[in-house]
Amino acid sequence: MTDAVADQSTDPLAGTNPDMNEAAVFEAVVDKIPDNLLLTMDGVDYTYRQIDELANRMGHLLKAHGAEPLSHVALYMKNSAEHMAAIVASMKIRVAGINVNYRYTPAELVYLFNDSQSVAVMVDAEFAETMAAAVPQLTSTRTVLAVGGAPQVLADACAAAGLTMVDVDAELPEQSAERGFEPARGDDHWIVYTGGTTGFPKGVQWKMSDYYYACLSGGNPYGDKRHSPQEVADNVSPEGGFRIVISAPLMHGAGLFTLLTFVNMGGHLVLFRDFDAEVIVDATAEYKAQMLMFVGDGMAVPITDALLEARKSKDFSSMFMVASGGGIWSKTSRDRLHEEFPNVIIRDNFGASETGNDGELNLNEDGEMILAPSPRLGLIDESNKPIAPGSDVIGYIVRRGHVPLGYWNDPEKTAKTFPVVDGQRVAVLGDMGQIREDGSIVFLGRGSGCINTGGEKVFPEEVEQALKAHPAVHDALVAGAPDPRFGQKVAAVVSFREGKSAEPEELSAFLRESLANYKVPKVIVDVPEIRRSPAGKADYKWAKEQISTK
Numbered sequence: 001m002t003d004a005v006a007d008q009s010t011d012p013l014a015g016t017n018p019d020m021n022e023a024a025v026f027e028a029v030v031d032k033i034p035d036n037l038l039l040t041m042d043g044v045d046y047t048y049r050q051i052d053e054l055a056n057r058m059g060h061l062l063k064a065h066g067a068e069p070l071s072h073v074a075l076y077m078k079n080s081a082e083h084m085a086a087i088v089a090s091m092k093i094r095v096a097g098i099n100v101n102y103r104y105t106p107a108e109l110v111y112l113f114n115d116s117q118s119v120a121v122m123v124d125a126e127f128a129e130t131m132a133a134a135v136p137q138l139t140s141t142r143t144v145l146a147v148g149g150a151p152q153v154l155a156d157a158c159a160a161a162g163l164t165m166v167d168v169d170a171e172l173p174e175q176s177a178e179r180g181f182e183p184a185r186g187d188d189h190w191i192v193y194t195g196g197t198t199g200f201p202k203g204v205q206w207k208m209s210d211y212y213y214a215c216l217s218g219g220n221p222y223g224d225k226r227h228s229p230q231e232v233a234d235n236v237s238p239e240g241g242f243r244i245v246i247s248a249p250l251m252h253g254a255g256l257f258t259l260l261t262f263v264n265m266g267g268h269l270v271l272f273r274d275f276d277a278e279v280i281v282d283a284t285a286e287y288k289a290q291m292l293m294f295v296g297d298g299m300a301v302p303i304t305d306a307l308l309e310a311r312k313s314k315d316f317s318s319m320f321m322v323a324s325g326g327g328i329w330s331k332t333s334r335d336r337l338h339e340e341f342p343n344v345i346i347r348d349n350f351g352a353s354e355t356g357n358d359g360e361l362n363l364n365e366d367g368e369m370i371l372a373p374s375p376r377l378g379l380i381d382e383s384n385k386p387i388a389p390g391s392d393v394i395g396y397i398v399r400r401g402h403v404p405l406g407y408w409n410d411p412e413k414t415a416k417t418f419p420v421v422d423g424q425r426v427a428v429l430g431d432m433g434q435i436r437e438d439g440s441i442v443f444l445g446r447g448s449g450c451i452n453t454g455g456e457k458v459f460p461e462e463v464e465q466a467l468k469a470h471p472a473v474h475d476a477l478v479a480g481a482p483d484p485r486f487g488q489k490v491a492a493v494v495s496f497r498e499g500k501s502a503e504p505e506e507l508s509a510f511l512r513e514s515l516a517n518y519k520v521p522k523v524i525v526d527v528p529e530i531r532r533s534p535a536g537k538a539d540y541k542w543a544k545e546q547i548s549t550k
Contacts, residue, residue: 143164
């Protein structure tokens with residue numbers, strides 16, 4: 001890139017190790033602290049050694065049923081020790097795990113399994129009926145591995161389609177708990193499917209070495225990167241690392257990134273099968289967690305409500321950081337938490353499935369979301385030309401350094417999202433912003449969601465933040481709706497706090513205090529609840545459907 005992208009042009013790839021693989025890192029940490037607690041899953045504890053042995057059994061089981069290096073295995077599961085072990089096992093046997101949104105319909109599952117060319121699917125028994133409905137249309141899958149039972153409906157569907165069904169609970173104990181796998185490599189692959197909230201989900205294909213540095217912060221999110229598995233292990237304290245409560249599902253990039261990042265620091269991770277804000281907050285106090293992680297306002301709002309209630313009777317003095325990633329965390333929600341917990345660090349991580357962890361979003365006095373200067377970040381125009389710092393031009397935020405190979409099975413979208421700019425491949429996701437003189441970037445919002453109303457551009461994120469500042473509003477999404485005069489008009493779906501409400505006229509008047517009139521929604525739809533993914537990510541397709549009925 002040119003100096004227009006970053007004056008402080010340190011090469012983000014300098015000194016990195018192309019042979020890094022998280023499987024080897026995980027094993028090195030296990031060998032350092034085998035008997036330390038790694039995971040508490042809904043109150044059940046597992047040590048590093050126990051998860052490693054469970055992953056080894058999973059790896060041998062997958063290999064016994066046809067999983068080969070560089071093949072793909074879909075993980076259609078909620079959070080569990082088995083889910084975590086299956087992720088680690090896939091990495092150990094050089095297989096790419098495919099994350100699956102467990103709320104998908106059979107048609108969506110068919111698309112995902114066939115698009116990813118998954119040779120096997122590991123599925124929780126509670127999803128047997130949905131999985132069974134998808135089985136007849138699968139083109140690449142040969143094996144279905146059921147966890148938590150072997151439902152007859154799934155067995156019958158597999159038999160009719162000529163697929164093998166494996167009862168994991170029955171066969172897993174027969175597998176070896178020893179490692180015995182060929183060494184994992186830096187050029188092995190890992191695939192992260194996007195949420196698909198604005199279209200079909202896409203599989204982001206990473207080399208494992210790039211995944212380690214970009215998504216897992218190079219083994220150390222708070223300082224110099226670690227460049228060998230042994231170096232990671234050497235920096236793990238015998239007493240272990242942070243105790244961190246993770247609210248997100250492992251099928252979501254932010255949840256898995258957080259899990260593995262803190263495993264690499266010897267942490268004790270507390271997870272839950274289902275999202276329940278009160279349970280999560282109670283566990284934060286019970287385990288004296290030092291960090292609490294969630295995804296955006298969809299989780300932040302109910303968790304903050306629960307924290308404020310629980311602090312009347314529980315001790316949260318061990319908690320020094322609350323962090324969000326993978327979704328917008330509004331200023332109103334952050335301010336509310338900070339007011340009640342002024343000594344707790346509040347961190348809003350900026351990143352994506354296509355780029356990993358790109359830094360922290362800070363709010364300035366004007367409520368603007370600011371990314372600090374970084375050699376990984378810059379701004380380009382629609383012609384893929386760098387925009388000079390200090391310009392008022394709105395452009396697309398680009399990431400450089402460790403970027404994915406591209407989208408699995410989609411060369412056209414790969415070429416568009418990962419172009420070569422000034423001789424280097426970059427990632428251009430559609431996030432828009434402005435670059436200041438010092439190289440810091442003002443994040444404005446997603447270009448794909450930008451509303452063009454009579455030539456004026458409106459970013460939904462700005463309007464959503466303003467709506468959530470109203471004391472009656474619990475959650476909100478903003479999207480464009482067709483308009484015969486202006487092409488598009490700004491519209492919103494809003495859910496209110498229990499026992500509270502506000503008329504559209506009142507909300508409009510409130511918004512005009514902080515927004516130009518063209519940004520104020522012309523349609524406001526009251527809904528009982530805003531639909532989000534299990535990870536709390538916004539479902540804009542659903543929002544537009546609600547708006548279109550008005």
